Amino acid sequence: MTQWVYSFGGGKADGRSEMRELLGGKGANLAEMASLGLPVPPGFTITTEVCTNFYDNARTYPAELKAAVQAALQQIEVETGRKFGDPKAPLLVSVRSGARVSMPGMMDTVLNLGLNDATVAGLAADSGSDRFAWDSYRRFIQMYADVVMGVDHGLFEERIELRKDEKGVYLDTDLDADDWKALTEAFKQIVLEALDTPFPESPEDQLWGAVGAVFQSWQTQRAVTYRRLHEIPESWGTAVNVQAMVFGNMGDTSATGVAFTRDPSTGEKLFYGEFLVNAQGEDVVAGIRTPQSLTIQGREAQGSDLPSMEEAMPEVFGQLLEVQARLERHYRDMQDIEFTVERGRLWMLQTRSGKRTAKAAIRIAVEMAKEGLIGQDEAVLRVDPASLDQLLHPMLDPDAERTLLARGLPASPGAVSGRVSFNADEAEALSLNGEDVILVRIETSPEDIHGMHAARGILTSRGGMTSHAAVVARGMGRPCVAGAGEVRVDYAKGEFRAGGHVIRKGDLVTLDGGQGHIYLGAVPTLKPELSGEFAELMVWADSARKLAVRANAETPTDAETARGFGAEGIGLCRTEHMFFDADRIIAVREMIMADDKAGREAALAKLLPMQRQDFHDLFKIMSGLPVTIRLLDPPLHEFLPHTDDEMAEIARVSGKSMDQIRERAARLTEANPMLGHRGCRLAITYPEIYEMQARAIFEAASALFAETGEAIIPEVMIPLIATKAEIDRMKVLVDRAAAAVAKETGRTVEYMVGTMIELPRAALRAGEIAEAAEFFSFGTNDLTQTTFGLSRDDAASFLDSYIRQGVLEKDPFVSLDQDGVGELIEIAAERGRKTRPGMKLGICGEHGGDPASVEFCHRAGLDYVSCSPFRVPIARLAAGQAALRKS
């Protein structure tokens, strides 16, 4: 026969913590604590199967349920020496829902169930306080009427206010036992009037009413919606937990508290927590009374006068100390526990893994591994890779006061304060004067690069997570809030408006790039510090890891940062980023604006020595490691001259008229530049561009060999391939440049030619593309754009709404869409490797630094991920975890 009800308490339990599915999270944990022999108020759990059965059978209970509940209730009575409905020694219980995962919309808690006009006397006698008893009774009616019977909560509050008015008092504490007694009567009247049915007096009716309400709440609109959005099956159902009440507010030998087995903010192995004498759990949370520290050490650290529990209740404290140590050992993790002391007796109400800061998570994981509590692998798995962001960048002091101006996208992490500047040149000048500058733009473009570099942080009012500002800022490690639509920038006036404030040029603001928040003034920040435990954990992660981790980097600084963070090569050197410098962009524009090959070649000749030097420097910094160089893929519009000044400059350099420049710029303007004349398409029409770049690569490699004797093997990567014919032609072009340089220098450079897979067609045709391409690197930014038909620049305006409504779970530009984009990656990997067994596969989109995406890459059998330098540690940890999870 199915067991519908599981009892716990008195040092034993029917259930175990592994029975989450059947008992829900809370029920399973209570059972576990009980079977450990810990002091848990006795109770029972009605299983999730009852819920399923209830809905399968037109909302009726299994026939055997009633008797089973009766029996379980009797067990509680035996344990507690009280009886349900007994006016002398009444048993009071709490009723709580308990699904496998916690879920909004579900009925939460009913306390003090079992009180009625008869049993209230028993409670009064027991507690020695009439006021306590009637207050408990009216609370029960209020709560039960609200959550079980659906009576408007406000009606009761009104009545209490009325009573206080009548008495001329302001606080609930000014009401006495008689007041609460009168209100209890009034509350019952409210129920009767509202529902035309009396408030249930019988404890049994009360219990079944509460149990039914829990099960019914499984199908509230809110719960149903939540489940649909979070893909929680209907069939899981919820359990119901019924447990004897204990009271922390029965006088000075009673107390209630919360504790962590280790310091949740530093991770230090110190018992840590707070308690309140003569109080209920909600009083600790409410913050009206100042809680006291549990330990003497804690009290001293706080400089508090109030006695610690260690001093005030040494005996019970001793028990608690033992219990917490036992719980941590048992669960092999830092625990967040709740307890109540009822007249000198300790009761454990809850234990669960405690939330902690990233810093604490690392220390706890590493120390627990050293203590032998967990293995090194498990320590690696214990730390959320995404949380490392906190450690690698300054963060806002959590205790600092702050005024939020607006929210945007968390485009590049870190917190920073500085003076607002709306202009890149000015930002640079101010920065040279020693000012900390926040560059504020509607959006950024290549000509802002010097200003972005000079600024401490960047704020834009338009653009997504992969907009120019966001990508460049992440690359530079500058905090950035992008696409803050609430920020209205007025360049002309030199101000922006947000959150009802007007911020002028030179005013101080603070950005939290990890949260996407913009604050008024300078909010104090905390410096990042990388602990010894961090380094240890990374070594453990690396030893498990199968995926290599490379960095996306173009500048020597980025490359050095990346190497410092443990990058194993460069997976993506975006050569167009090398062209953004003020002295180069003119030559690039000149090239783009040229009408003929001769004009382009003249401009390219100016760029060749710069490119050669660029590559030479990168090869040198990444000595011994692979470097993948992507040939030019300019989003054309980013390079077009826009202002008259810019056009005049090109006109001057190229010897053309302004009209000619203007006409050419207009002709080059595209309706959808993302889908336009870019990537290898430029090189099909103007091969001389890639010819110059390939030459620069081989000349640099050749020169470096001459200097150092190191034979760099450059990986030349062709962007935006859609067809085999394109890669065939590009390979010929690169091979020709290599041969020409070899002939000139007398030195043959080994190299590989590969391609980005960033278009759905390339993924589908990977089999034939791999005939020419020697490696693939998945450009998941563009692949996401085209697979979804969604521009990363334009999505910001509605993506928010999509995520809020649950149409999309996550921004697919942040975390890889594994179902759609992921399938294309799998298809391409399979087809590519079928043609070219063992070919090298990597990913170099923004997703390379996202833990879930890294795990996907591991499962898909890629060889490496490449991400921005500051995300390299995150990728290393995520890759280590992926390997551990899979094996």
Next chain:
Amino acid sequence: MTQWVYSFGGGKADGRSEMRELLGGKGANLAEMASLGLPVPPGFTITTEVCTNFYDNARTYPAELKAAVQAALQQIEVETGRKFGDPKAPLLVSVRSGARVSMPGMMDTVLNLGLNDATVAGLAADSGSDRFAWDSYRRFIQMYADVVMGVDHGLFEERIELRKDEKGVYLDTDLDADDWKALTEAFKQIVLEALDTPFPESPEDQLWGAVGAVFQSWQTQRAVTYRRLHEIPESWGTAVNVQAMVFGNMGDTSATGVAFTRDPSTGEKLFYGEFLVNAQGEDVVAGIRTPQSLTIQGREAQGSDLPSMEEAMPEVFGQLLEVQARLERHYRDMQDIEFTVERGRLWMLQTRSGKRTAKAAIRIAVEMAKEGLIGQDEAVLRVDPASLDQLLHPMLDPDAERTLLARGLPASPGAVSGRVSFNADEAEALSLNGEDVILVRIETSPEDIHGMHAARGILTSRGGMTSHAAVVARGMGRPCVAGAGEVRVDYAKGEFRAGGHVIRKGDLVTLDGGQGHIYLGAVPTLKPELSGEFAELMVWADSARKLAVRANAETPTDAETARGFGAEGIGLCRTEHMFFDADRIIAVREMIMADDKAGREAALAKLLPMQRQDFHDLFKIMSGLPVTIRLLDPPLHEFLPHTDDEMAEIARVSGKSMDQIRERAARLTEANPMLGHRGCRLAITYPEIYEMQARAIFEAASALFAETGEAIIPEVMIPLIATKAEIDRMKVLVDRAAAAVAKETGRTVEYMVGTMIELPRAALRAGEIAEAAEFFSFGTNDLTQTTFGLSRDDAASFLDSYIRQGVLEKDPFVSLDQDGVGELIEIAAERGRKTRPGMKLGICGEHGGDPASVEFCHRAGLDYVSCSPFRVPIARLAAGQAALRKS
């Protein structure tokens, strides 16, 4: 032992017409004619296997080849009674290449091979003309030295000019036998000087030289490139045909001619052709002498004084008449034949299927089927569907003089003349005055619609085959040349420049939309006429066809046109096209520019009655047929107000300030509108838009039922779905509207909700999308854009170069990319039908009217294609052919 050489002649042949692979096209046909017993000059074919063998063996011949050629040559000698190298009765031969398919870059022809200083005398004696003999000899040297020996052709021409100068004459005909004899000597000298080797005197050396030249030419750069681009395998090789010479220029009993077994321009069953007495084939082509008709009827029809062959050579004509009839019967198709009469004896030189006009093709196919020569199925297969465009639209009179101004894309077929106007309002005004107007714009936008409608033709200088101008023009059946980059439009001056001309407002131009040509002035056009045979053929095609053919149509006119052309429903009613009218676009703009739901709803309330009427009209016209309505998918930028006037209008209607309108327009402007906030994304953020449209659909269906009793089953189609969550929400929205209308009207309308599959992600996730979607329609325009990452608006600038360089074979926006986009369609079809067996699948992109794409759709198992009304007949025929080919 391999047979390397195949002989033909004397009423028999080793080969047959099925042996194309081995003998090449020409060789196989000559063999076939010979075995039919037709008078073919005897000869032999060296097989393609010799070519393959040649290249496999370092360019050497199989050992047995020499003897085999020798034997075959002897057979010719026996047949002709002449001998190779015999000074009395010399055998002369032609040598021609003959691959399976004709191919540029291959050696073409050497005539008169076998002539030398000795045999020239025999030819002179035989022909009775020294001049003829020496002229033939020098031609042979000239031709052989050029194509076999590689001596510059110009050197010989110069020497002839020199000779004429010396004699003071101007024409070759003024040179006599002595002149040609002297020139022959001189030519040999040229060869000696150029190559340091004498011109070969031995006929055998000559022959092997020519054979070698054919085989070598298989690997010329041009031939190699051509094969690569056309995917012709290297391994095919070429054959060599060696054939006895016959001369049509041996006096008045000799002649040469070409003929068609039926009239190639009308298809009428009339023997049709021309001949010249005492002439060689090239004289007929050269057009110096006026050719004579073959038949009396032909002579009379031309009003010619020159006697027909029927009159001049009645006996030979009789033989020819018999031969041509026999050839047509044998090949079961209209033949294009070449013949020579040598001194009263008929020789057949060539027969092949004749090229014909679309009109002729249809008549011939239908009549041959009626004659029992071919089956009805074969008749259907005989007509190129794409050629029907000629019949459905006016075309340029092929005989008319014309001056080409520029070329653009053939965006919408038909030829039309009119006066240039640069402005939609003006175009409309002129048209109301009875003028034929050609609207010329850089590109068109929705506010030009009335002008496009009023114009006879449309010319744009920017945009691709699926630009706004192109799509709208095809929908309206207006000829359109789009993206004519050579046309420089200057609105301010009211003129455009092209081909060195300046065309001002009001000047006459002619567009050929089927070719993409723009001509100066008014070029005469021919009206389309649909023959009875056309209708018959379409019935036969329909009876074979499995795919249904629907039309993309929004207006009553389009819908009626479509029905007239046999459309079986509407596959795509683009509701945004219904909003382009001047009186509606303001309401649409008002809706887009509204900041809140109330503002949008106010604007939508104005649109609801118009939409309802639209749908009502469409349902009525398409009575009994399905109508698929796509809810709004505005490329947002097409609707934004651009000019101050347009903004002022919106400001007036919505009661906002110009600044507010300007700011909102700026905020709505997107970097990549194709990948922006469009399709169902609009309805996720602003559901009220689709709510209005769904309501209009159901109200219209309900009203029509009340009027006529016909129960329309609307197919409601949601655009731009990428995720299951989107279609889930959209279906709820439509269902809710249906339920609301049902409640209000008391009448439940049956309907289907489906989706466009136009994003790669939707294709991949089709399995789960089909849980909500009841049908799929492949939006291959967008699917092509996203699969290739290629904007149809921007591709024009480089697609040309892609196709010219052979990187792409065809514009993927015109003919479906079956490998890439096609695979996504197959994936989606399979996954969709796995979830929902038998679900209805269609295609509604521009590809629905492209024959190759229609065939793909048939193979992919779709249920229907939908195309612009004027392409419906093309799609019907293509679908019929696809079914016949597959079965």
